Every structure is written in C-alpha cells, then in structure tokens.
Amino acid sequence: xxxxxxxxxxxxxxxxxxxxxxxxxxxxxxxxxxxxxxxxxxxxxxxxxxxxxxxxxxxxxxxxxxxxxxxxxxxxxxxxxxxxxxxxxxxxxxxxxxxxxxxxxxxxxxxxxxxxxxxxxxxxxxxxxxxxxxxxxxxxxxxxxxxxxxxxxxxxxxxxxxxxxxxxxxxxxxxxxxxxxxxxxxxxxxxxxxxxxxxxxxxxxxxxxxxxxxxxxxxxxxxxxxxxxxxxxxxxxxxxxxxxxxxxxxxxxxxxxxxxxxxxxxxxxxxxxxxxxxxxxxxxxxxxxxxxxxxxxxxxxxxxxxxxxxxxxxxxxxxxxxxxxxxxxxxxxxxxxxxx
Amino acid sequence: xxxxxxxxxxxxxxxxxxxxxxxxxxxxxxxxxxxxxxxxxxxxxxxxxxxxxxxxxxxxxxxxxxxxxxxxxxxxxxxxxxxxxxxxxxxxxxxxxxxxxxxxxxxxxxxxxxxxxxxxxx
Amino acid sequence: xxxxxxxxxxxxxxxxxxxxxxxxxxxxxxxxxxxxxxxxxxxxxxxxxxxxxxxxxxxxxxxxxxxxxxxxxxxxxxxxxxxxxxxxxxxxxxxxxxxxxxxxxxxxxxxxxxxxxxxxxxxxxxxxxxxxxxxxxxxxxxxxxxx
Numbered sequence: 001x002x003x004x005x006x007x008x009x010x011x012x013x014x015x016x017x018x019x020x021x022x023x024x025x026x027x028x029x030x031x032x033x034x035x036x037x038x039x040x041x042x043x044x045x046x047x048x049x050x051x052x053x054x055x056x057x058x059x060x061x062x063x064x065x066x067x068x069x070x071x072x073x074x075x076x077x078x079x080x081x082x083x084x085x086x087x088x089x090x091x092x093x094x095x096x097x098x099x100x101x102x103x104x105x106x107x108x109x110x111x112x113x114x115x116x117x118x119x120x121x122x123x124x125x126x127x128x129x130x131x132x133x134x135x136x137x138x139x140x141x142x143x144x145x146x147x148x149x150x151x152x153x154x155x156x157x158x159x160x161x162x163x164x165x166x167x168x169x170x171x172x173x174x175x176x177x178x179x180x181x182x183x184x185x186x187x188x189x190x191x192x193x194x195x196x197x198x199x200x201x202x203x204x205x206x207x208x209x210x211x212x213x214x215x216x217x218x219x220x221x222x223x224x225x226x227x228x229x230x231x232x233x234x235x236x237x238x239x240x241x242x243x244x245x246x247x248x249x250x251x252x253x254x255x256x257x258x259x260x261x262x263x264x265x266x267x268x269x270x271x272x273x274x275x276x277x278x279x280x281x282x283x284x285x286x287x288x289x290x291x292x293x294x295x296x297x298x299x300x301x302x303x304x305x306x307x308x309x310x311x312x313x314x315x316x317x318x319x320x321x322x323x324x325x326x327x328x329x330x331x332x333x334x335x336x337x338x339x340x
Numbered sequence: 341x342x343x344x345x346x347x348x349x350x351x352x353x354x355x356x357x358x359x360x361x362x363x364x365x366x367x368x369x370x371x372x373x374x375x376x377x378x379x380x381x382x383x384x385x386x387x388x389x390x391x392x393x394x395x396x397x398x399x400x401x402x403x404x405x406x407x408x409x410x411x412x413x414x415x416x417x418x419x420x421x422x423x424x425x426x427x428x429x430x431x432x433x434x435x436x437x438x439x440x441x442x443x444x445x446x447x448x449x450x451x452x453x454x455x456x457x458x459x460x461x462x
Numbered sequence: 463x464x465x466x467x468x469x470x471x472x473x474x475x476x477x478x479x480x481x482x483x484x485x486x487x488x489x490x491x492x493x494x495x496x497x498x499x500x501x502x503x504x505x506x507x508x509x510x511x512x513x514x515x516x517x518x519x520x521x522x523x524x525x526x527x528x529x530x531x532x533x534x535x536x537x538x539x540x541x542x543x544x545x546x547x548x549x550x551x552x553x554x555x556x557x558x559x560x561x562x563x564x565x566x567x568x569x570x571x572x573x574x575x576x577x578x579x580x581x582x583x584x585x586x587x588x589x590x591x592x593x594x595x596x597x598x599x600x601x602x603x604x605x606x607x608x609x
Contacts, residue, residue, distance in 0.1 A: 023460065041460045047570040138460050147567035148458035149534045150584065151543020151550050151559045152372055153365065153486075156479040163460070191467030192474060194369070200474040204463050235478060243463060269544075272479070343506070347499050354498025354553065355491035361548035362490035366481040372551055373587055376560075379552060380592035388599045401501035401522065406494070406552045407588065414596035422604055430600025434593050440520035441527055442589065445558050446581065448531035449565035453577045456535040458566045 004183065004216045008122040011178035014114075014292070014329065015128075015169045017285030018062035020055045022137070022163030024270075025282065028263045033286035034164075035062050041138065041163050049083055049091075052136035055165035055278075056081070056092030060132050063167035063285075074098050074169070075126040078117045080109035081134045081277050082161075083143060084310075088134050092165075106306030107202075107231050108185065109133045110166065110281035111325035114302070117170045118179040118327065127172050134165030135276030144195070144311060157197040159233045160270035162262060164278030166285035177292035181217075181328040185209045187308065189321040195307075195314045199236025199259075199272055202305035205322035206232060207243045209303060213326055214249050221251040225297045228288060230280035230304030230324075231259035233273035258283035258304075280304045292331060299330040346400055353395065353402035376407055383411020413437045486547050493542070493549030501526055501553075523554050530558035535566065560585035 019034045022041040026034070036058055038044075043054040056079065064074065077096065080103035081088035089102050105112035113131030120126045138148055140161040146152055170179070188208050192201040206229055214220070221227060221244075232240055237257045244251050258280040259273035284302060291297045303326040313320075361379065364370050370378070386392040392412045396403040403409055417437020421429025435442070465473070501522050508518040530550075533539040539559050543550040550556055564583050568576035582589065 049570075138458075141461070142567060146584065147563035148461060149537060149540050149559070149563040149566050151534075151540045151546075151556065151563075153544060153547040156481055188463075190463065190465075190470045192471060197474065197478060200478070204470070207463055235474075238477070239474070346506075347502055350502040351495035351499045354501075355495025355549075358490040358494025358548045358552045359487045361552045362487050363483065365548055366483050366486055372556075373584060375548075376551070376556065376585075376588045377591045380588050381595045384592065384595035384599055388602070399498075401505055402495075402498045404519075405498045405501040405523070405526065405554055407554065407557060410554065410557065410588070411592055411595065414592050415599050418596045418600035419603060422600055422607075427601070427604045430597050430604060433600060434596035438592075441523035441554060441557075444524040444527040445531070445561040445585070448528055448558070449562040449581055450577065452531055452535040452562050453565040453569050453573070456566055457569065458563075459537040461540060 005213060006119065006182050008118055008179055008181065010122050011173050011180055011334065012118045012121040013171050013174045014177055014179065014289060015171045015175055016063055016067040017166060017168040017289045018059050018066055019166040019282040019286040020059045020062070020164060021282055024137070024160070024268065025162060025164055025262060027268060030262055030283065030287050033290070034282060035286070041136070048136055048138035048142060049087060052081065052083065052088040052134050052139050052165070053092035055136065056088060056132055056134045059134070059165040059167040060093060060096070060130060063130065063169050067169050069128070069169065071097050073128055074130050075128055076101060076120070077130045077132055078103055078113035079132040080104050080113065082106065082140055088136070088139070089132065092134065093132065105323055105325065106308050107275055107277055107279060108304040108306030108323050108325050109277045110168070110284060111230065111302060111304030111327060114168065114170065114179065114327050115182040115184055115325050118182060121170055121172060128169065130167055130169050132165070132167040133277040133281045135161050135163070135278035137161045137163045140276060154271055155196045156271050157194070157199065157235050158271045159198055159231065159259060159273055159275035160263065161276040162274045162279040162282065164282035166278065166281035168285055168289070176331045177289070177329050178331070179327050180330045183209055183213050183326040185324040185326070187321045187323050189319050191319045193317055193319045195309060195320065197235055198275060198307040198320065199233040200239060201307050201320035202322035202324070203232055203236040203239040203243070205324040206236070206240050206303060206305050209324040209326050210244060210251070210301070211247055211249065213301070221249050221254055224254055224299050224301055227251050227255050227301045227303065228280070228284070229255065229257045231273065231275040232257050232305060233259045233275065234265065235272050236305070261287065292329060295331050299332065300328070302327045302329055349399045350402035353399035354406055357406040357408060379407040380411040380414070383408035384415045387412045387415035410438060410441070489545055490547045490549035493546035494552055497526070497550070497553040497555055526554050527558040530555035531562045534559050534562040557585055557588060
C-alpha cells in the first residue's frame with residue numbers, strides 16, 4: 001500500500017489559472033495579481049451564498065478563456081468550498097457540461113483538488129481537469145460566526161476569511177510548470193478547540209506532511225525556491241517554523257504563507273491573516289502560478305492546510321482536526337535537480 | 341452641581357461595568373454571549389440580595405443601562421408583581437417590567453429587516 | 463510531532479498574540495460610560511418634559527435600543543463595536559444589536575423561518591436566563607415572605 005510521496009511520472013502541466021476576489025483583497029498587497037473583482041463583494045447576486053457561487057463560475061470561465069478552452073476540453077472539475085454541503089461549488093458549477101467532483105478539505109481544498117486532479121491526469125484517466133475552490137467572508141461569517149452587523153471584537157489569533165475564488169486547469173504534460181510529486185495529508189488532531197486560533201489547529205498537520213516529505217525525499221528546505229503554506233496565518237506559521245526547526249528542517253528562509261501574503265496585517269485589521277478555500281487558491285492562481293510560468297520560481301512546495309470543523313463541533317467543545325496536502329510544482333522537465 | 345455629579349457617576353459606574361466585561365473577554369475563554377447571560381443573572385442576584393438597588397440610586401443610568409440593569413428590572417418587576425398578585429407574580433413580573441425594551445428590540449429589528457440589508461465588514 | 467496534546471495546547475496558548483488589555487479596557491470604559499451618560503441625559507430630558515417616572519424608565523431603554531438598531535441598520539454599529547468591545551456590548555445597545563443583526567442577516571431565508579425564527583439566536587439566552595433567574599428569585603421571595 002502506497003502511503004508516502006506519489007511521483008507523477010508524466011509530470012502533468014498546470015496550464016493556466018484565474019482568480020476572482022472582493023474588496024478587501026483588492027485593498028491588499030496582491031491586488032494587481034487578480035483577474036476579476038467586485039468591490040461590492042456581491043457579484044450582482046441577492047445573497048452571499050449566491051455571490052460565492054458566482055465567483056466560482058466567473059473564475060472557472062475566466063480560466064477556460066485564458067487557456068483558450070471550451071467546456072468540452074475539460075474532462076472533469078474538482079471543486080469545493082466551506083458552505084454546508086459545498087453548495088457554492090454545486091450551484092456555481094451547475095450546467096457546465098462536464099463531470100464534477102465536490103470535495104471538502106476545508107481551507108486545504110485547492111491543494112486537495114490539485115492532488116487528485118493531477119493524479120488522475122497522470123494515470124491517463126483524464127486528459128484535462130479543473131480545480132476550483134472559493135470562500136466568501138460574508139457567507140462564512142454567517143455560517144460559522146455571527147451575523148454580519150453583529151458588533152463583536154475578534155481575538156488577535158482569529159483569521160479573516162478571504163472573499164475569493166480561483167480555478168486552475170491541469171492537463172497532460174505540455175507547458176510549464178509541472179506537478180512532479182504529491183503527498184496527501186493525514187488528519188492530525190492535537191487537541192486545539194479554539195476556532196479563533198485555527199492556525200494552531202492546522203499547524204500540526206502541516207508539520208506532519210512536510211516532515212514526511214523531507215524525511216522520505218531526502219530533500220532539504222533550501223532545495224526549493226519557496227515553500228508556500230495555505231493559511232496558517234501568523235500563529236500557525238511561527239508554530240510550523242519552530243517545530244520543523246526542532247526536527248532539523250529550517251524552512252524559515254523559504255517559507256511563505258498565503259494567509260499572510262494576501263493582506264497587509266498592519267493596515268487591514270485581519271488579525272492573524274487570511275483563511276478560507278479562496279485564500280491559497282487566489283494567491284496560487286494570481287501570484288504563485290505566474291511566477292512559475294516566468295521561471296521566477298523554479299521548484300516549490302505548495303501545501304495547503306484545512307481545519308475540519310463545523311458549528312456543531314465547535315459548540316460541543318470538540319477539538320479541531322487539521323489536514324495538509326502537498327504538491328511539488330516545478331519548471332523542470334524531468335530529472336530532479338536539473339532546471340530545464 | 342448635583343446634575344453634573346449624576347452624569348459623572350453614570351459615566352464611571354457604567355464604564356466600570358463595561359471594563360469588567362472587557363477583562364473577562366480578554367482574559368478568559370468566555371464568549372460575549374456567555375458574558376451577557378452572566379451579567380443579566382448577576383443583575384438579578386445582586387438585586388435580590390439588596391446590593392443593586394442602592395447602586396441604581398447612586399449611579400442612575402450608569403447602573404440601569406448595562407445588562408445588569410436588565411436583570412435589576414426583571415427582579416424588581418417580579419418583586420412588585422408578587423406584592424400585588426402573589427406567587428403568580430414570579431411569572432408575570434419580569435417580562436412586564438422589561439417589556440418596553442424587549443418589544444422595542446423586536447419591532448425595530450423587524451423593521452430593520454424590512455428596510456435594510458447587511459453589508460460586508462470592514 | 464513529539465509533543466502530547468496538553469503540552470501543545472499550553473505552548474500554543476503561551477505563544478498566542480495577546481489582546482492589549484489596557485487599551486481595550488480604556489476604550490470599553492469611554493464608550494460604555496458615554497452610552498450610560500447619554501441614557502442619563504435622555505432620562506433628564508424626558509423628566510423635564512413632564513413624563514411620569516414609569517414612562518421615563520421605559521422610554522430611556524427604548525430610545526437606546528432605537529439608536530442601536532438604527533446604527534446597526536446603517537452598518538456602522540459593528541465598526542463602533544470593533545473599537546469599543548464591551549463598551550457597546552454590555553449596555554442595552556449590545557442587546558439591541560444582538561437582536562437586529564440576525565434579523566438583517568436572515569432576511570434571505572424569509573420573514574418566517576429566517577427573520578422570525580433566527581431573531582433571538584444571539585440574544586435569546588439573555589432573555590431566557592434573565593427571566594429564569596427572576597422567576598426563581600420571585601419564588602424564593604414568596605416563600606421567604608409568606609411562610
């Protein structure tokens with residue numbers, strides 16, 4: 001039974017990606033990276049859940065446009081979001097004439113979609129698939145926390161759900177970059193039950209996956225141009241760096257967290273940083289992927305984490321299990337260590 | 341001069357009650373909802389043991405406007421109703437005394453829902 | 463991870479960014495104090511207008527509830543509350559906001575199962591436990607007094 005790193009021998013390509021965001025993301029440092037936006041956050045829809053679905057639809061259509069594809073070019077979509085029973089994906093991607101897989105990996109869903117999609121392309125079952133995820137601050141607040149107009153103070157360790165959606169299209173080996181290896185995560189629960197500190201709940205999963213990756217591959221953190229985590233935020237990122245250091249892997253020089261990149265923590269009142277399925281998805285599609293295409297980044301680890309909780313589990317005081325899926329994305333055609 | 345003092349005490353006691361809640365928010369894992377419940381129940385108990393009445397006399401709205409004052413109104417209402425109607429007053433007094441505030445909240449909330457819509461935070 | 467759950471939890475709590483207690487308290491004191499003083503001002507104005515004490519006592523909370531409801535509807539209450547913390551939470555304004563905000567939020571689910579059913583999702587516990595406590599107090603009072 002295969003339990004470790006899965007090498008994708010055909011090196012599927014990440015052909016293109018597209019990102020859609022809301023106002024706060026457009027106020028942030030990555031504003032010029034995103035393809036589409038709506039400063040009202042509504043995307044002309046009457047409810048926040050529909051706004052989120054609309055973002056997915058726009059993101060997927062934009063990604064197809066950028067790649068010059070029509071819907072019959074896409075064999076399947078792997079999609080997910082945070083809203084109960086993944087309705088944002090179900091509605092957003094309804095009536096597209098292709099096969100659909102709804103996934104839930106909480107905020108790790110973009111990495112989960114990339115892992116599954118690239119494995120199926122590598123196996124030859126599909127020739128081209130899309131990974132689509134979204135989150136919307138308003139629909140998430142409504143579901144997980146308080147009504148939008150409720151006057152509450154957020155604790156400093158809390159994270160801010162990103163309003164955004166991204167779609168990435170993966171195909172058979174052609175244009176760079178390529179997904180060379182994937183390492184699916186294991187659910188890790190270290191007993192954190194504070195939903196206002198999800199970084200701490202998710203960090204153990206990221207530590208587990210990264211440590212397994214380094215142990216098995218024999219690679220060192222500095223072998224990579226960057227290691228991007230999904231949305232550990234300020235709290236989770238420092239926990240991750242600390243623990244991996246004590247395990248002998250110093251990632252501090254190459255580590256970046258999408259939750260810390262998408263907002264300016266000093267200026268934007270987001271506390272510990274961004275989170276949500278749209279967080280690492282939009283940063284990946286808008287910021288990381290273009291740099292890989294331009295070879296500014298050559299070999300990266302993309303590892304997105306998720307906090308697997310819901311409102312009932314939180315109110316019952318249950319602990320929050322975390323998950324972290326990893327994909328190694330490189331611009332190198334084949335042989336490891338050789339940049340094309 | 342007396343009036344000015346009234347305002348100063350209303351400010352100080354009202355503000356002070358808020359500070360205690362803020363310390364509970366920052367220093368414990370108590371959620372705001374739990375703190376509000378705590379405040380209302382504390383208001384009832386403090387009134388029952390005769391401590392809150394004098395604070396209301398002293399600080400006026402500084403003691404009645406915070407949620408402990410809601411508890412005070414509930415308890416005072418029950419007391420009055422029991423004096424007038426006997427045991428049934430335990431059931432009628434509380435909500436009768438606080439009905440204006442609670443009903444106002446419901447009416448204004450419903451009107452707000454008809455007329456307005458929530459906006460994204462920030 | 464070579465760390466047991468308890469140790470990890472302690473480690474996390476120790477390293478977590480802390481709230482700035484003194485600044486939070488100062489803001490809560492100022493805004494909370496201001497709202498109570500405003501209540502006192504309304505109290506005096508209504509009295510001066512010749513209203514009965516009972517009516518004034520009812521009208522002051524109603525006025526503050528109205529103000530909080532209006533500010534909530536205009537999407538400003540949450541911004542004040544972010545600054546004031548317990549300063550807006552503890553006065554009756556916090557109660558009003560807790561009733562109005564779910565009403566606004568659940569409009570999409572309709573006026574019966576949305577607004578109607580969810581209006582007390584946040585403030586309900588306050589009414590339930592306040593009323594419960596006052597009922598128990600009433601029973602005790604009755605027993606002590608008449609037996």
